Amino acid sequence: NAGVTQTPKFRVLKTGQSMTLLCAQDMNHEYMYWYRQDPGMGLRLIHYSVGEGTTAKGEVPDGYNVSRLKKQNFLLGLESAAPSQTSVYFCASSPTSGGALEQFFGPGTRLTVL
Amino acid sequence: AQSVTQLDSHVSVSEGTPVLLRCNYSSSYSPSLFWYVQHPNKGLQLLLKYTSAATLVKGINGFEAEFKKSETSFHLTKPSAHMSDAAEYFCVVTLMFSGGYNKLIFGAGTRLAVHP
Numbered sequence: 001n002a003g004v005t006q007t008p009k010f011r012v013l014k015t016g017q018s019m020t021l022l023c024a025q026d027m028n029h030e031y032m033y034w035y036r037q038d039p040g041m042g043l044r045l046i047h048y049s050v051g052e053g054t055t056a057k058g059e060v061p062d063g064y065n066v067s068r069l070k071k072q073n074f075l076l077g078l079e080s081a082a083p084s085q086t087s088v089y090f091c092a093s094s095p096t097s098g099g100a101l102e103q104f105f106g107p108g109t110r111l112t113v114l
Numbered sequence: 115a116q117s118v119t120q121l122d123s124h125v126s127v128s129e130g131t132p133v134l135l136r137c138n139y140s141s142s143y144s145p146s147l148f149w150y151v152q153h154p155n156k157g158l159q160l161l162l163k164y165t166s167a168a169t170l171v172k173g174i175n176g177f178e179a180e181f182k183k184s185e186t187s188f189h190l191t192k193p194s195a196h197m198s199d200a201a202e203y204f205c206v207v208t209l210m211f212s213g214g215y216n217k218l219i220f221g222a223g224t225r226l227a228v229h230p
């Protein structure tokens with residue numbers, strides 16, 4: 001199993017450009033998540049999905065959209081990138097919810113917005 | 115409200131000496147707690163988790179953590195540091211919503227440096 005994979009690994013955008021980050025998991029997990037990681041702030045949840053066709057806002061959703069058309073994929077979109085969105089983005093998945101269940105993380109996408 | 119405080123942003127130890135990474139949590143119910151590790155330019159890997167069973171939890175690579183409810187702490191320890199332990203460590207508490215969704219609340223992280 002590849003686990004959780006993310007595409008691309010690195011990207012540089014200019015302010016106002018758009019892009020989509022792709023997350024894929026091959027573990028048949030129901031739940032998927034997008035986080036951003038900024039220095040000194042741990043990880044913050046952007047959006048999450050509890051199943052195919054459903055998405056919901058997390059802690060810092062502004063400026064991002066998501067889609068979950070297939071169970072194994074979770075896309076994160078930036079419609080008009082801003083320098084404040086420079087960050088490292090992590091995707092994660094978990095089999096079901098519940099306090100005892102860990103989330104499995106992808107390797108991350110490093111995004112720079114100029 | 116649930117929150118996590120990692121008491122040290124940086125910890126530096128010599129190889130072969132003990133490691134202590136401190137974490138305090140705040141939770142209105144019995145929490146589940148995790149420690150994740152992130153090596154440079156890598157994703158996050160679960161080290162260990164506490165889920166209301168044994169209060170002393172053993173994880174991978176010789177790490178362990180003890181849940182102390184009276185102190186609201188979940189400190190991570192290792193008897194002898196190895197160079198490969200140099201990484202950033204995150205203490206995480208879970209927050210459960212009525213719909214069954216499980217949110218992870220991350221501490222700010224502790225960067226561990228290991229010197230020869």
